Amino acid sequence: MVSPILVIGRSGQLATALAMAGRPGLHRLGRPAIDFDRPETLDAALEAALDAAAPGLVVPGLVVNAAAWTAVDAAEQEVAAAERANRDGPARLAELCAARAVPLIHVSTDYVFDGTKGTPYAETDPTSPRTVYGRTKLDGERAILQAHDRAIILRTAWVYSPYGRNFVRTMLDAATKRPVLRVVGDQRGNPTSADDLAAAILAIAERIGRTGWQAGYAGLFHAAGTGDTTWHGLATAALEDAARAGHKMPEIQAIATADWPTPAARPADSRLDCTRLHDVFGVRLPLWRDSVAKVVATLTAPAP
Template identity: 65%
Template sequence: MTSLASNAGPILVTGGAGQLATSMVRLGGPRIHLVGRPAFDFDQPQTLAASFAAIQPVAVVNAAAWTAVDAAEANVEGATRANRDGPEILATLCAQAGIPLIHVSTDYVFDGDKGAPYIETDPTSPTGVYGRTKVDGEQAVLAANPRTIVLRTSWVYSATGKNFVRTMINAGEKNPVLRVVGDQFGGPTAADDLARAIVAILERIESGGWQDDYAGIYHAAGTGETTWHGLAVAALEVAARHGRTMPEVVAIKTADWPTPARRPMDSRLDCGKLERVFGIRLPPWRESLTNTVDELMAPSSL
């Protein structure tokens, strides 16, 4: 997929050095204007308007969020500012400018008890502060700007930044046995794949103009499903082909790995709406995982 056309205005992307923001810069082309702390900080609302005025974007992608799931349990105010209040201000600025906002959300808006992949109209039922603040953020941005697209994604990883895949590969080098939760199900999503989907949505909007039926919530995750244990084994197997140590990976139950925040047991997302409306389907997760680990194992990445 090519980057965005170069003959239009700037696109503001929040998220600083985050995984998705980094992928957007790499794949979106020179029109991407990345902002992050301290110049752009949801804890300092005045910085949002200042960045907006300086860049004068034609579209905004909000990839910034409080994603520390367990830490959110002890800092409700901080998570709320990052996941609800800041995005609401950003959406209001977009509404005033009459431009679209693509806001990234999460599978953790669900409790994981459905027993089947979630569709966009399923009731939200988060199990912790992180999920609750993300639900509140979804509602806030949709109410503030009629040209808002919310993309719920899941289990995001990349060759850069802090994520589960990199953690497992590093842990596998140091430990002969890894114990990984094997009873939580979801869809791993490569940050590059999500960035490409966002670029494709922006291209559609620019080529044909905004359509009111674009607004709303969409699910955007890697195709297929696995568990955290399955994802760990798959990542380590690819790394082993590059000469890394292959440890024993033992599947454990969620109850054996207690955390401050309760995770959804089955947060698979049905991504059919994204394909129906925009013709976008993210690649199979194993294919993208292989590409990502191959990139991570490249000499320049080590």
């Protein structure tokens, strides 16, 4: 029998990708039933789901938290809301899962690092977030690991998909409106397809289901697309793929971070070393360039 999975989050990129994967027994729980920004919704909704009191739901063998405050710039002003969504809500979720010995996979971010190391970050490297978003996500990691000894934290980066708002979709849309695009070319990271991240999570779930929980499964893991590039490189790759499908190819100018100021400072080099994910779970995400091509092919496919 396939062990049920409860996904916290309904309409975000990762929650949508998990649903689209077609895995039997996967149930999404999101707004308005549960909303980390409204703490009063947490206990009743989560306890009902975790105790199988929700209609049509059996006790999950795994919970995946795909909900978060991801508006990086807005978090600089909406600090309390970011703390509720990225720290307090996930911490309470971890406590509820711990009380029932249900493993929890929580998704975090490369923004817990300041981007000054110069080589890819391992899970053991010191953290030093430069933004409210990064700090609240780090606080959430720590609270979860303190509350639950069966928690897996997956740090990922630069997530894009055919669903929702993301950088690749923004670039494809901008290319239809402007002949010249200016894109930051001095920030480096690992573009990650939400579909690939969802597949990695389901592979971890399958491993846990097959072996039972193992102590070595707990803790921090980096889970991002294989290979790295800049935002300019990602934009160029996506728009070249779109051009091959018959779309207009704009001029793409590389600019410096200083030429595109934002309220929240982005890390200059947040590449992630994902070796531990492969060593423990046998999981490695695909090459980012191949995954971008798949997403763009979906986005540019003729309507049926």
